[in-house]
Amino acid sequence: MGKIKIYYFSPTEGTLHVAQHLGERLGQLIDAPTEYHSYTLPQEREELPTFETDDIVLWATPVYAGRIPNKTLDYVRQALHTQTHNKSLALVTFGNRAYDNALAELVGLMQDGGMQTVGAVAMVTRHAFSDTLGAGRPNHEDLAALDRFAVQVAKKIRSGNPTVIHIPGEAHPDKYYTPLKTNNAPAGFLKAKPSCDSTRCTRCGRCLEVCPMGSITNTDGMPAFDGICIKCQACRRSCPTGAIAFTDEEYLSHVAMIERTFAMPKQPEFYVAE
Ligand SMILES: Cc1cc2nc3c(=O)[nH]c(=O)nc-3n(C[C@H](O)[C@H](O)[C@H](O)COP(=O)(O)O)c2cc1C
Numbered sequence: 224m225g226k227i228k229i230y231y232f233s234p235t236e237g238t239l240h241v242a243q244h245l246g247e248r249l250g251q252l253i254d255a256p257t258e259y260h261s262y263t264l265p266q267e268r269e270e271l272p273t274f275e276t277d278d279i280v281l282w283a284t285p286v287y288a289g290r291i292p293n294k295t296l297d298y299v300r301q302a303l304h305t306q307t308h309n310k311s312l313a314l315v316t317f318g319n320r321a322y323d324n325a326l327a328e329l330v331g332l333m334q335d336g337g338m339q340t341v342g343a344v345a346m347v348t349r350h351a352f353s354d355t356l357g358a359g360r361p362n363h364e365d366l367a368a369l370d371r372f373a374v375q376v377a378k379k380i381r382s383g384n385p386t387v388i389h390i391p392g393e394a395h396p397d398k399y400y401t402p403l404k405t406n407n408a409p410a411g412f413l414k415a416k417p418s419c420d421s422t423r424c425t426r427c428g429r430c431l432e433v434c435p436m437g438s439i440t441n442t443d444g445m446p447a448f449d450g451i452c453i454k455c456q457a458c459r460r461s462c463p464t465g466a467i468a469f470t471d472e473e474y475l476s477h478v479a480m481i482e483r484t485f486a487m488p489k490q491p492e493f494y495v496a497e
């Protein structure tokens with residue numbers, strides 16, 4: 224048995240938390256060491272991963288607008304295109320709205336790349352936009368369900384049988400979810416960026432280090448938000464003084480809409496290859 228190689232994109236660390244739980248459980252069950260690789264930061268996406276044939280690949284990504292985050296898609300596609308035909312596991316996290324096509328898209332990329340996907344999971348996590356949506360998830364029951372899934376997957380890995388897995392959604396979607404406002408009109412916040420309250424900023428530099436797009440620069444010690452912003456919330460949530468906020472009205476209306484519409488807790492979903 225090779226290693227369990229865990230790759231994750233996790234700007235606000237919800238995805239990392241779930242990937243760690245699943246990776247460690249599976250490692251115990253099949254007696255394999257785990258190895259973690261972030262591809263969250265730009266410099267971490269400069270090189271593609273390498274896999275040995277007997278490595279098991281656990282690939283973890285949040286759902287953005289119902290799919291794999293657009294700006295990471297090329298990297299994920301290339302990384303999963305291997306000559307080694309690894310067994311793989313797909314993990315997506317979503318903030319209690321819906322995972323739409325994201326899991327099917329991730330499994331589709333694994334299969335297009337020649338991997339054999341033995342299991343796939345969509346786990347509910349806190350929505351990066353909100354403090355209420357998905358708050359406290361994954362909870363005790365979610366993690367117990369994840370443990371049961373790990374047992375099924377471990378059996379499947381040991382059995383070594385050829386695998387077929389069925390995931391709802393489109394493996395090659397052509398559209399993203401359109402975010403709506405409270406009045407149900409489309410929310411146009413593609414160009415929205417965070418801003419920084421200079422009276423609260425201590426110039427610690429933390430936000431510059433965590434931006435997955437490398438879009439925050441230092442202007443006389445203060446952050447300047449000048450590049451592409453994917454609204455991941457890493458800067459806002461990692462700022463120790465709460466100096467960063469999104470004030471764009473379309474964005475705030477969308478957050479109010481999802482908090483109102485998707486308050487009812489969703490359940491995680493698990494798929495094991497037959
Ligand atoms: C730009 C953006 C788009 C998102 N789109 C969705 C979505 O379509 N459906 C959903 O349920 N959650 C959505 N979420 C919530 C994330 O999937 C969730 O917060 C995830 O756990 C974030 O992962 P991280 O904590 O590893 O950064 C979105 C979050 C962001 C930042």
Ligand code: SF4
Pocket residue numbers: 419423424425426427428429430431445446461462463464465466467
């Ligand atoms: S993390 Fe917050 S306090 Fe630190 S530089 Fe950025 S905005 Fe200022």
Ligand code: SF4
Pocket residue numbers: 234417433434435436437438439448451452453454455456457458459
């Ligand atoms: S500037 Fe945008 S992309 Fe960069 S960390 Fe902040 S929210 Fe994420």
